[in-house]
Amino acid sequence: MKKGAPLPKDRDSLMNALEKAFDADDAEGALALSNELIARFPDDAECLCLHASALSLGGELDEALEFCGQALDAHPESLDLIQQAVELLIQTSEDDPDALEEAVDLLERGCSLGEEALSEAEGAEPGENEERLSDLYLLATDVFTLLGETGRALAAADKAKALFPEDPDVRVNHATALFELCRFEEARAELELALRDDPENAWGLFNYGLVHDHLGKRTQADALIDKAHELDPETCPAQVKVSSKAFERTLEKAIAALPAKVRAYLKNVVILVEDLPAAEELLQCDPPLSPNSLGMFRGTPGPMQSVADPWSTFPSAIVLFQRNLERFARDRDELVEQIGVTLLHEVGHFLGLDEEAVAELGLA
DSSP states (O other), rough: OTTOOOOOHHHHHHHHHHHHHHHTTTTHHHHHHHHHHHHHHOOOOHHHHHHHHHHHTTTTTHHHEEEEEEEEHHHOHHHHHHHHHHHHHHHHTTOHHHHHHHHHHHHHHHHHHHHHHHHHHTSSOHHHHHHHEEEEEEEEHHHHHTTTOOHHHHHHHHHHHHHTTTOHHHHHHHHHHHTTTTOOOOOOOOHHHHHOTTTTTTTEEEHHHHHHTTTOOOOHHHHHHHHHHHOOOTTTTOOOOHHHHHHHHHHHHHTTOOOOHHHHEEEEEEEEEEOOOOOOHHHSSSSSOOOSSEEEESSSGGOOOOOTTTTSSSSOOOEEEHHHHHHOOOOHHHHHHHHHHHHHHHHHHHHOEEEEEEHHHTTT
C-alpha cells in the first residue's frame, strides 16, 4: 500500500486491501488498514483477529498476543481468535515454555466449541466449521509435538484426518506425528499419498526426506530435502553438509567456547558422533524420543554411579547426531552454537537432572 494513499471506506474493500498487504509482506500498510478496520468495526471478531495478524507481521508478537487476549475476553467463542492466539503462543514458546501450556488450554476450548458447532450442523455439507476445526487439530499436533506428548499429537492428527482424509497438508501433518513415534513405514506411506496429489508440497518433501534417512536411504533423503529447500527456503532450511573431519573440528571449536566448569565435566564423558539415533534406542522410552534428537546421554548419571553396581560405572557417553545437527543449523556458525547447546543439555543429564531441571538451568 502506497504511503499517503487514501484508505478504502467499506469493510469489504478494507479487507481486500489488507489481504493484498499481507500477500506483499507490507507490515506498515497492513497495520494502517487493520487499525482502520478495528476503529470502524470494534466489535467484529474477524477484524480484531486481522489486527493481531498485522501486529505479528510487523514483529510485534507480544503486543499481538496481548491484543488477542483482550479480544478473546470480548469474544471467547471466536475460533478465529483462538487460532490466532495459539499461533502466536507457538511463535513465543521458545522464550516462554508456559506459552505452550496456555496454547493447550485454548486448543481444548476451541476444539470443544468446534465439535459442538459440527454436532449442531450434522448432515450439512462440509464447510467453514470443519476447516477451522481441522486447523485447530493441526495446531494441536504441533503443540503436543513441541511438548513431547507424541501420543496426543497423533490423536489430534487423527481427528484432522477424519475431517479431511484426502487433504495433502493434513496427510503430511499426520505423517509427521507418526514419524515422531518412530512409525517410519506408516509415515512413508502417508507421505507418498500426500505427494501423489501435491508433488511440490515442500513440507511433505522435507519430511519424506527425513523418513528416507531413517529407512537407510541417505542419497534419496538428501535429494528430497534439497528439493524441499528449493521450493520453500524459509520453511525447509538447507542442510549444512560437512565431512566427518570438518565436524570434528567444529565440535572442538564448540567445546572450546563452553564455560570452564562444563569442559571439566566433559573430561569424564566420552563424546561420540553418529549419523542418526537408532530406532531401537529411541523406542526404549515411552513415548519414544524424537528421531530428530540432536544428542543423547548414554550411561548412568554421575550422582547415581556406585561401586556396588559395576554396570553403573561403565563409561558414560554423550552422543551427537551429525545429520540432525546439520539440518537444524542454518550455517556453520549456528552449527557450532547448536553443538554447544546440545552438549550443555546432555551434561545436565550426566549430572542427573531431568528435562525440567535441565530447562530451569538454561541448558535446554
